Amino acid sequence: MDTLSRRGVLALSGGLGALAAGSGPSRAQQLASEAPHDPFVFAVQRSEAEWRAMLTDHQYEILREGDMEWPESSDLWDDYRPGAFHCRGCNLHVYSSEHRAEIDQGYVFFYHARPRTVLTDIDHTNVYTGRADDHRTMIEVHCRRCGSHFGHILRVGAEIVHCINGTSLVFLPNHA
Ligand SMILES: [Zn+2]
Structure with a gap:
């Protein structure tokens, strides 16, 4: 399954549709250019080779390059069983079914x-329109321990929610 580029178009009216187009700078390049003197380092550090070895190409594009999976492409989007959602990059328990x-x-x-x-980070790519002259920014959300990309915080209808790629998560259903 291909991924959507960060420069892709994401239409929220009537459903999350998408259109791929081009590729942007890597996530590491973006972070370095936006905060060159920031001493912050993620607790879990891996080389690109280590990330490549533990992730599929598709997972790498989502977690390490900030791409977006196609809607309905993960196994988790309509799986509402209770359980825990861990970061695929470092196993941190980041989301819970109660939320x-x-x-x-x-x-x-x-x-x-x-x-x-x-x-959170500032995503300068406007995924709503994909137009270069559209300067609205998106709230990107990633793991605080390994930096892997999860998705965005955005408004759907009247609610502010985390819109997360299922690819970025490992689901551990409760064994009741
Ligand atoms: Zn992580």
Whole structure:
């Protein structure tokens, strides 16, 4: 399954549709250029070779390059069983089913991340229109421990939710 580029178009009216186009700078390049003197380092550090070895190409494009999966392409988007959602990059327990938002638009939606598990970044690519003259920014969300990309915080209808790529998560259903 191909991924959507960060420069892709994401239409939220009537459903999360998408259109791929071009590729942008890598996530590491973006972070370095935006905060060249920031001493922050992620607790889990891996080389590109190590990331490549533990992830499929598709997973690498999502987690390490910030791409977006196609709607309804993961196994998790319509799986509402109770359980824990861990970061595929470092196994941190980042989301829980108790905060799941039942929005059937092809991604995994949550009202909240677990406390102190995610960080945000400024995504300068406007995924709503994809136009260069559209300067609205998106709130990108990633793992605070390994930096892997999860998705975005955005508005769906009247609600602010985390719109997360199922590819970025490992689901551990509760064994009741
Ligand atoms: Zn992580």
